[in-house]
Amino acid sequence: MKRVVITGAGTINALGHNMADTLEAMREGRCGISDLEFQDVDRLAIKIGGQIKGFEAEGHFNRQQMTLYDRFTQFTLIAAKEAMEQSGLEFVGDDAARSGVVLGTAGGGVSTWDANYRTVYEEGKNRVHPFVVPKLMNNAACSHVSMEYNLKGPSYTVSTACASSNHAMAQAFMMVRSGMAPAMLTGGSESMLCFGGVKAWEGLRVMSKDACRPFSANRNGMVQGEGAGVFVFEEYEHAKKRGAVMLAEVVGYAMSSDASDIVMPSKQGAARAISGALRDGGINPSDVGYINAHGTGTAANDKTECAAVADVFGRHADKLMMSSTKSMHGHLIGGTGAVELLACIMALRDGVIAPTIGYEEFDPECALDVVPNEAREVQVEYALSNAFAFGGLNAVIALKKI
Amino acid sequence: MNIKDRIIEIIAEQAVLEPNDVTMDSTLESLGIDSLGLVESIFAIEEAFDITVPFNANEPEQSEFDISSVASIVAGIEKLVAEQNA
Numbered sequence: 366m367k368r369v370v371i372t373g374a375g376t377i378n379a380l381g382h383n384m385a386d387t388l389e390a391m392r393e394g395r396c397g398i399s400d401l402e403f404q405d406v407d408r409l410a411i412k413i414g415g416q417i418k419g420f421e422a423e424g425h426f427n428r429q430q431m432t433l434y435d436r437f438t439q440f441t442l443i444a445a446k447e448a449m450e451q452s453g454l455e456f457v458g459d460d461a462a463r464s465g466v467v468l469g470t471a472g473g474g475v476s477t478w479d480a481n482y483r484t485v486y487e488e489g490k491n492r493v494h495p496f497v498v499p500k501l502m503n504n505a506a507c508s509h510v511s512m513e514y515n516l517k518g519p520s521y522t523v524s525t526a527c528a529s530s531n532h533a534m535a536q537a538f539m540m541v542r543s544g545m546a547p548a549m550l551t552g553g554s555e556s557m558l559c560f561g562g563v564k565a566w567e568g569l570r571v572m573s574k575d576a577c578r579p580f581s582a583n584r585n586g587m588v589q590g591e592g593a594g595v596f597v598f599e600e601y602e603h604a605k606k607r608g609a610v611m612l613a614e615v616v617g618y619a620m621s622s623d624a625s626d627i628v629m630p631s632k633q634g635a636a637r638a639i640s641g642a643l644r645d646g647g648i649n650p651s652d653v654g655y656i657n658a659h660g661t662g663t664a665a666n667d668k669t670e671c672a673a674v675a676d677v678f679g680r681h682a683d684k685l686m687m688s689s690t691k692s693m694h695g696h697l698i699g700g701t702g703a704v705e706l707l708a709c710i711m712a713l714r715d716g717v718i719a720p721t722i723g724y725e726e727f728d729p730e731c732a733l734d735v736v737p738n739e740a741r742e743v744q745v746e747y748a749l750s751n752a753f754a755f756g757g758l759n760a761v762i763a764l765k766k767i
Numbered sequence: 768m769n770i771k772d773r774i775i776e777i778i779a780e781q782a783v784l785e786p787n788d789v790t791m792d793s794t795l796e797s798l799g800i801d802s803l804g805l806v807e808s809i810f811a812i813e814e815a816f817d818i819t820v821p822f823n824a825n826e827p828e829q830s831e832f833d834i835s836s837v838a839s840i841v842a843g844i845e846k847l848v849a850e851q852n853a
Contacts, residue, residue, distance in 0.1 A: 584825065663825050
């Protein structure tokens with residue numbers, strides 16, 4: 366089996382338009398959640414989100430590209446560009462033929478669906494732009510990344526709701542570890558912050574109107590976010606030979622299915638994914654210093670996740686740190702695991718643990734060290750990133766300091 | 768049909784029971800309605816009376832809307848409908 370390292374990372378999200386700005390915001394415990402701005406927001410009950418502000422697609426993309434790039438594709442390409450520049454990798458010859466892209470998204474081109482339904486239903490028009498389908502399809506972002514960077518190997522999009530990015534990164538990891546691909550671009554993207562996207566979520570009555578406060582006794586729901594995270598997963602010797610900077614090592618993963626309920630999380634399913642990732646990476650549970658929690662800020666997720674961690678780690682659960690950065694960037698749904706992996710990289714590389722902000726009241730059902738409100742400087746050897754999706758589909762990734 | 772009977776009809780349909788089986792002191796739990804069934808019932812009630820019910824599944828006990836029994840739900844809806852007509 367090959368070793369797998371991360372040699373490039375890129376992002377755009379409510380905390381920053383690149384990795385450096387995002388990590389700085391996480392270190393400072395800054396909140397990227399603000400008032401939503403888009404058409405018909407006044408008809409929503411939920412009016413806040415981790416919306417990316419100050420971003421204009423013009424300037425990044427030309428007119429031809431704009432007709433084909435939904436917002437989720439734009440985010441992906443911006444994150445991929447940063448990751449590729451950081452890695453210094455160029456895909457040619459055999460490397461290009463064997464390397465690919467695996468990305469996660471839950472909704473794909475939601476705002477393209479939204480805008481074009483508006484055209485035909487609300488405005489009563491009988492014609493839409495000819496590129497609606499290639500623009501909204503869930504694999505559009507993946508395909509454009511493959512074209513941009515000459516990636517001709519296995520490429521596809523994974524859609525497992527809130528675990529999409531983690532499932533995608535697990536797949537990419539497997540491909541590099543097995544020797545199938547010398548490198549893979551992976552991560553995920555989401556852009557559901559439009560009238561229809563938020564209206565659908567409102568219906569479930571699990572959204573907060575004021576803030577995302579994971580693990581806090583007075584938490585009252587999740588807050589949606591948007592953006593992308595893209596990484597270069599590269600085979601260790603391949604990276605070493607070209608003198609690449611390594612951000613962290615990917616050492617294990619596990620996926621599990623609750624097989625129980627379409628929305629309620631299961632402690633057993635989560636625990637099996639966490640313990641599976643430890644086993645896969647040959648990690649001693651007591652060596653895990655940090656977990657980036659799924660931590661949605663809903664009543665159900667946070668207590669179930671804490672119980673699962675307590676079950677897997679036993680007494681060590683009281684020593685490790687577990688924070689939810691969703692309190693800052695919101696829940697990026699299918700892109701969330703990718704942006705959250707950045708917090709794991711920061712923990713391992715910089716020795717800085719991102720906080721859970723908005724934490725106000727202790728909850729006995731979430732009695733772990735959730736790094737409340739302020740980042741902490743601690744060196745850690747291993748970090749996990751949890752993702753537990755609606756539909757009971759779970760994926761956990763394990764990283765190691767390098 | 769009055770508000771009470773209409774609500775009982777909606778709850779009975781959700782629970783796959785006859786309206787006669789739903790009493791004012793029934794709880795949603797005793798009728799076998801889970802969290803998804805609750806959210807669906809509230810949606811159906813909102814549609815039936817054209818009102819907005821303030822209910823957040825994360826903090827049922829803190830919502831202004833009391834779902835502890837059929838009677839409390841009926842009382843809550845009667846109040847919301849009265850406010851709507853006021």
